[in-house]
Amino acid sequence: MRSFLSLYIANLFLVGGTALLTTYLALYLGQKNVSTFWIGLLTSGYYIGLLFGSKVGYYLIKSVGHIRSFAACTAAVTACIAMHGVSDNLTLWLVLRVLVGVGMMCNFMVLESWLNEQASHEHRGRVFSLYMITSYLGTVLGQLSVAQFPELGYAPLFLVCIAVSIGIVPIAITRRIHPKPLKPLAMGFFSYFKIIPQSLSAVMFAGIINGSFYGLAPTFASKSGFDATGIAWFMSVTVFAGLLAQWPMGMLSDRIRRSILLRISAVVLVSVAGAMFVLPLSQFSMLILSFIFGLFAFTLYPLSSALANSRVDDEHRVGVSSALLVAFGAGAGLGSVALAQVMVLLGHTALYGAIAVLAALMFGVLSVIDLRQKAERPEHSDYVVSASDITTSPLAATMDPRIEEATAQEQLLVVDDEATPLGADEAKT
Numbered sequence: 001m002r003s004f005l006s007l008y009i010a011n012l013f014l015v016g017g018t019a020l021l022t023t024y025l026a027l028y029l030g031q032k033n034v035s036t037f038w039i040g041l042l043t044s045g046y047y048i049g050l051l052f053g054s055k056v057g058y059y060l061i062k063s064v065g066h067i068r069s070f071a072a073c074t075a076a077v078t079a080c081i082a083m084h085g086v087s088d089n090l091t092l093w094l095v096l097r098v099l100v101g102v103g104m105m106c107n108f109m110v111l112e113s114w115l116n117e118q119a120s121h122e123h124r125g126r127v128f129s130l131y132m133i134t135s136y137l138g139t140v141l142g143q144l145s146v147a148q149f150p151e152l153g154y155a156p157l158f159l160v161c162i163a164v165s166i167g168i169v170p171i172a173i174t175r176r177i178h179p180k181p182l183k184p185l186a187m188g189f190f191s192y193f194k195i196i197p198q199s200l201s202a203v204m205f206a207g208i209i210n211g212s213f214y215g216l217a218p219t220f221a222s223k224s225g226f227d228a229t230g231i232a233w234f235m236s237v238t239v240f241a242g243l244l245a246q247w248p249m250g251m252l253s254d255r256i257r258r259s260i261l262l263r264i265s266a267v268v269l270v271s272v273a274g275a276m277f278v279l280p281l282s283q284f285s286m287l288i289l290s291f292i293f294g295l296f297a298f299t300l301y302p303l304s305s306a307l308a309n310s311r312v313d314d315e316h317r318v319g320v321s322s323a324l325l326v327a328f329g330a331g332a333g334l335g336s337v338a339l340a341q342v343m344v345l346l347g348h349t350a351l352y353g354a355i356a357v358l359a360a361l362m363f364g365v366l367s368v369i370d371l372r373q374k375a376e377r378p379e380h381s382d383y384v385v386s387a388s389d390i391t392t393s394p395l396a397a398t399m400d401p402r403i404e405e406a407t408a409q410e411q412l413l414v415v416d417d418e419a420t421p422l423g424a425d426e427a428k429t
Helices: 002-031 036-064 066-083 090-118 121-146 155-166 168-172 189-195 197-223 228-253 258-278 283-297 300-309 314-346 350-376 395-399 405-419 424-428
Strands: none
Touching: 002 036, 002 066, 002 090, 002 121, 002 155, 002 168, 002 197, 002 228, 036 066, 036 090, 036 197, 036 314, 066 090, 066 155, 066 168, 090 121, 090 300, 090 314, 121 155, 121 228, 121 300, 155 168, 189 197, 189 314, 197 228, 197 258, 197 283, 197 300, 197 314, 197 350, 228 258, 228 283, 228 300, 258 283, 258 300, 258 350, 300 314, 314 350
16 A cells, blocks of 8 residues: 555645635635526536546546656646636636646546556555545545635635645656556447446446535535534535545455445435435534435445456556546536536525435446346356366377276277268278
8 A cells, every 4th residue: 555655645635625626616606696506517617627638638648658647737727726816707717617627637547547557456445445535635624724714815726726736746756666558448438338337327426426515515504504614514524424434445345245335325325315305403413414424425436446447457447547537527517517406496405305316316227237237147057067078088088197008099999980880891992
């Protein structure tokens, strides 16, 4: 695990900075009385950037390598973050959010393909769980830092730029063995649905659920009566739960079928999100349920990734990472806008009602895929146990060291005589 330290540190600062940016933008726009729809749209812009960034990331990594791609994209992300302080124009911010998503997609492809290529199958769950721990630790630190800026001026943007810039350093000076050069992608995105249907389906639902939480939970908490500090704690408690769950879930996923763990997580999310939607809860009760929500919502992606990478070979690692991130980005991009509109129509608690419905759909889809895959596996009755041709052939006698050569020759002659067709001797004369 220590050999991936530079990747983990880079991820910590990158995710911490972008998490702070996401929450800052949601709170800043809410303070300016911008509609929930626009807040959701800006959140979707980031994930749409992730969607388009998959192709950009692949060609960058293929052209200039992992480290140079990471450095270039992180520098571009830093510039886009700084541009938020130049103008309050929402259209410009939407474009910037898309560009930040493109750059971060490239960075995630660098980190995840690097980890998946050089992690052994036996330890992949734990390696990836540490990666997700750094992601959620960075997110928690980013959320908590929001509470230090109640006036929501330009200072948070400066802090985001600092954190993202520091993320370049560990990768730029690493002595870790570089990943292998990329080969041309053998398959398109939709082709992976035939190979890893459960993983891509689960990741798409995870994108909708997690993306909606990051973009809309601050609005939910604000309308539920939380002040600025309370909102920061609401977000941090949830994400911290995801951090705590990473290592235990990673170890479990190396011992228990990951497809089963994904369905268990879906059932828990239905229960918790349903309670958040239906029951009149105090703020303390909301924090407890949100903690449980984080335990299972934020382990969907690493479970899906570990499941996918256990079913492909090395040459498809980058393609799989790209497909997973595209599925996540597509889910988050569409989900944030859709759930924002649901909140506008049905109230802020509808966020968790919609998440409960999504988790139930996820359970159903994964169950159907699992049953179909089991049906496609050949049963034992499909195979007929029989001896191989060589063991029933008289040639076997000539290959057995326990049989004398004269006996073996005699056996061959006997079989040859028995195999001679009637009238063959006459044909020879």
